[in-house]
Amino acid sequence: VLISFLTPTTVLLMGRSAKHLTLLERASASRESTSKYSTSPHGRANRTASKQQSRRRRAAKPSLSLPNLLPGIPPPTERMLDLRDQSLPLDSPLFAQALRSADALDESDLGRWKAEPPFEEDEDLMDPHSDGYLRFTKSLSEVLHGVRVREQRLRDTSLQEEVARKGLQTVVCSIQAEVRELLRCWDRVDELIRAQFYHPFHQSREFAMLEHYLQWLARSICHFCYLEFLQ
Numbered sequence: 001v002l003i004s005f006l007t008p009t010t011v012l013l014m015g016r017s018a019k020h021l022t023l024l025e026r027a028s029a030s031r032e033s034t035s036k037y038s039t040s041p042h043g044r045a046n047r048t049a050s051k052q053q054s055r056r057r058r059a060a061k062p063s064l065s066l067p068n069l070l071p072g073i074p075p076p077t078e079r080m081l082d083l084r085d086q087s088l089p090l091d092s093p094l095f096a097q098a099l100r101s102a103d104a105l106d107e108s109d110l111g112r113w114k115a116e117p118p119f120e121e122d123e124d125l126m127d128p129h130s131d132g133y134l135r136f137t138k139s140l141s142e143v144l145h146g147v148r149v150r151e152q153r154l155r156d157t158s159l160q161e162e163v164a165r166k167g168l169q170t171v172v173c174s175i176q177a178e179v180r181e182l183l184r185c186w187d188r189v190d191e192l193i194r195a196q197f198y199h200p201f202h203q204s205r206e207f208a209m210l211e212h213y214l215q216w217l218a219r220s221i222c223h224f225c226y227l228e229f230l231q
Contacts, residue, residue: 069227070172073179076222080186083218088149089142098146105143113144113209116185117192122205129201137205141212148216156229163230172227179224186217 089095097104112120126133198206
């Protein structure tokens, strides 16, 4: 924060030059560094290993061996499947409490993070670089994971009852429209990530929750495309 008030001359007089004088320069340097790493032998090897691990996990899931079951809907992309396969914080007490009941925790402030990004302005006055702020962000993510799983299970039960009343074909038709909107939402949110809409350091909570939102978009799209609510 202090550097932003200093001129390049002042910084030089202090004995060293600033590596990046503005956030724009920093973001540009970050993109350049990421690009260099991704094309390096080590970066390519890590990316290949990660994809192979994801494929092995997917091969162990029977639902993903099935073709896409929603006519007129493109199958989930490789990236969606990778995000869907990311683990949930199953060992977290906060996750377990949020999963168990809507009354177990105070969920009154989750609305801003459940809505499609960009998010409403965060009113937390803590230092965004402090350990307490980062711990709260982690806890927030764990709670929201639990809430989303709980809500997904309730929705699954509702869809199963609807299938029993109206038949699978009728329910599938209604889901198609929902999945198309999810795919449009995916494009919008993915564009925010690619454009680095939130800074991973100075806006760490927004950045983390943006990735969280995209992960759950991927999970929802796959869940519907493979009719996993019937299982």
